[in-house]
Amino acid sequence: MKKITIAIDGFSSCGKSTMAKELAKKIGYIYVDTGAMYRSVTLFAMRHGLFNADGSVKTDALKQQMSNIDITFKFNEKAGRPDTYLNGECVEEAIRTLDVSNHVSPIAAIPFVRAAMVARQQGMGRNKGIVMDGRDIGTTVFPEAELKVFVTASAEVRARRRYDELKEKGMPADFDDILKNVQERDYIDSHREVSPLRKAADAIELDNSHMTIAEQNDWLMRQVEQRIEG
Ligand SMILES: Nc1ncnc2c1ncn2[C@@H]1O[C@H](COP(=O)(O)OP(=O)(O)OP(=O)(O)O)[C@@H](O)[C@H]1O
Numbered sequence: 730m731k732k733i734t735i736a737i738d739g740f741s742s743c744g745k746s747t748m749a750k751e752l753a754k755k756i757g758y759i760y761v762d763t764g765a766m767y768r769s770v771t772l773f774a775m776r777h778g779l780f781n782a783d784g785s786v787k788t789d790a791l792k793q794q795m796s797n798i799d800i801t802f803k804f805n806e807k808a809g810r811p812d813t814y815l816n817g818e819c820v821e822e823a824i825r826t827l828d829v830s831n832h833v834s835p836i837a838a839i840p841f842v843r844a845a846m847v848a849r850q851q852g853m854g855r856n857k858g859i860v861m862d863g864r865d866i867g868t869t870v871f872p873e874a875e876l877k878v879f880v881t882a883s884a885e886v887r888a889r890r891r892y893d894e895l896k897e898k899g900m901p902a903d904f905d906d907i908l909k910n911v912q913e914r915d916y917i918d919s920h921r922e923v924s925p926l927r928k929a930a931d932a933i934e935l936d937n938s939h940m941t942i943a944e945q946n947d948w949l950m951r952q953v954e955q956r957i958e959g
């Protein structure tokens with residue numbers, strides 16, 4: 730069966746990785762969560778004092794350190810998805826904290842950071858057979874992708890889902906803080922100069938505000954079948 734490239738972009742916490750990882754498992758494709766890469770750079774910067782007190786990034790210092798940041802993925806059989814490693818350390822949990830979420834968008838707006846991440850992502854998708862989710866996959870990383878999906882849902886619905894997830898995991902969660910973070914990231918991600926978050930002209934939009942996970946998975950599978958068979 731022919732292999733294609735599948736790009737899933739959209740706003741924060743709208744269900745991109747839920748759909749992408751399930752699809753990749755079903756059709757035997759590689760799954761790459763590009764947000765995890767920007768989060769890993771952010772964690773590195775936080776640990777190495779590369780943020781100023783006002784939350785801005787010490788850009789020159791980070792530039793010098795970029796060659797010391799090694800991000801890799803290793804499949805976790807139990808979780809059914811790849812875990813993210815930063816310089817050999819599994820950071821899958823550490824990169825998902827609200828603290829990292831609150832620092833990541835300024836890092837992701839820096840051109841040299843994006844250039845480094847995009848080059849790695851393009852390398853990972855060289856042979857197709859990949860499902861990649863993020864903000865600029867259909868516009869910048871793989872503009873020739875055979876299937877591009879742009880996912881949306883209201884900010885309140887997204888924050889509620891994230892809140893429920895954290896509560897279920899027994900982690901501290903405040904709905905208003907999560908909603909604020911989701912809205913702020915959407916704004917910064919959509920307004921940065923390099924590769925702003927936007928729907929590619931040939932992407933299909935999916936508003937999943939009122940869809941179940943099973944419904945969105947079925948919808949995505951139908952889109953893939955059309956591309957593979959067509
Ligand atoms: N259709 C849905 N209905 C209810 N909950 C959903 C739906 N889709 C995803 N979720 C839940 O919403 C939360 C966010 O989903 P997910 O992590 O997939 O979003 P994301 O877009 O990848 O987020 P991020 O931008 O942070 O990477 C998860 O708890 C997930 O289980």
Ligand SMILES: Nc1ccn([C@@H]2O[C@H](COP(=O)(O)O)[C@@H](O)[C@H]2O)c(=O)n1
Binds near residue numbers: 863
């Ligand atoms: N292709 C991408 C992916 C992510 N980002 C930035 O990383 C942040 C975290 O991403 P999540 O998918 O884990 O929410 C996100 O808010 C963006 O700032 C990006 O720029 N490009």
